[in-house]
Amino acid sequence: MWPLMAVLLLSSLCCGSAQLLFKNINSVTASSCDKVIAIPCYVSNIKAKEVKALDLNWKFGNTVILIFEGSVNKYSRAPKFESARVSTLALLQGNASLKLNKNEAKEGNYTCTVADLGREGNHTMELKYRRASWFPLSENILIIIFPFLTILFFWAQFGILIRKYKSNPMNKKIILLSTSGLLLTITVIVGAILFIPGNYSKKKSYGLIFFVTPSVILVFLQYHKFKPAIGRTLYAMIILTTIQALGFVLIMAGLYHSVTVCEPKYGSLLTAGLAIVTLVELFGLIYMKWLDPLIGFL
Structure with a gap:
């Protein structure tokens, strides 16, 4: 038992937490007046120093929106989400937020999956639109x-x-x-x-x-x-x-x-x-x- 605990401790010390930690955002409310919708995703314990050590996957329900492969520094987007984009530099800081044009951002659940130095985690949040009349x-x-x-x-x-x-x-x-x-x-x-x-x-x-x-x-x-x-x-x-x-x-x-x-x-x-x-x-x-x-x- 002691050898196992020693291995886990060493793993924690050299590589950080075995699981990525996400800021707890369960939902985001957007205005129908917004031209660009930002769907937040923040990781608090990113350890990678280079983009090539990171991978990112965004989904709407079960539909893939965007995939970023850090090893080849390449983005792949689904045809229905051509406006989808994330900031590579922000990703290194733990900001994996997705931006979409309003016409492509539908109400529903969005899942952000991040892989960093062999660790992986995901977080799901709901996008809602604020129902407001054009005039008061x-x-x-x-x-x-x-x-x-x-x-x-x-x-x-x-x-x-x-x-x-x-x-x-x-x-x-x-x-x-x-x-x-x-x-x-x-x-x-x-x-x-x-x-x-x-x-x-x-x-x-x-x-x-x-x-x-x-x-x-x-x-x-x-x-x-x-x-x-x-x-x-x-x-x-x-x-x-x-x-x-x-x-x-x-x-x-x-x-x-x-x-x-x-x-x-x-x-x-x-x-x-x-x-x-x-x-x-x-x-x-x-x-x-x-x-x-x-x-x-x-």
């Missing part, structure tokens, strides 16, 4: 509510114009307003379907564009809704059009800073612009209904 909840709610309220106020104004002035349905202005209103409504509905809150994606960015840009139609319709513009009606048309145009500028500024990034920082600009456009339609409705009986059609 409060901004999401406002972005969805304002366009639909705007449409509601527009059609209410349209109804007032039809009933109050008994307009001919074939009147050119009625045709223009109804056609524009239908276009506005359909575009907003399509945008809403594509924009359903969730993680950032190209589809959602296109949905947001469809959802909010039709507001510009309302700016150009102010003149037609208040025509003929005389007296107080002229001033109302100018004021409402100017304010609504300002709202649309804010919408475009917020949109520009949102659709190009995964984590928008200027969503407040977008919601402020949408709020202004909606409030102008509400004020226009109130003005038509109660404040000025002079609105009519040519």
Whole structure:
């Protein structure tokens, strides 16, 4: 028994621990906004002084991702993981972390296997993605509510114009307003379907564009809704059009800073612009209904 213990002791003294020790990381959470995903793997007792004494193997489940053979200093990658990479210099320091492009990094278990001077060990960790909405909840709610309220106020104004002035349905202005209103409504509905809150994606960015840009139609319709513009009606048309145009500028500024990034920082600009456009339609409705009986059609 004593000779055996002596052999084990000598082995421990000359070669270090017989087993590689890994930093205890059971899972890692990545953001869907990250372009590159880093999956950590740290060995605390690497003894090799040269890369040729090290071997590394990364797997996703039972699928091989990457193999590094130190003896020939060669990497081998699976076709599905062409972006997979590790740092050779970092490996000598015990850092065997894997980096993958987001489109190749799927949720699940990843196993890191390291061999060093005849010793070998492995560690498995789970990759998870953080489920977060593209915009904060409060901004999401406002972005969805304002366009639909705007449409509601527009059609209410349209109804007032039809009933109050008994307009001919074939009147050119009625045709223009109804056609524009239908276009506005359909575009907003399509945008809403594509924009359903969730993680950032190209589809959602296109949905947001469809959802909010039709507001510009309302700016150009102010003149037609208040025509003929005389007296107080002229001033109302100018004021409402100017304010609504300002709202649309804010919408475009917020949109520009949102659709190009995964984590928008200027969503407040977008919601402020949408709020202004909606409030102008509400004020226009109130003005038509109660404040000025002079609105009519040519």
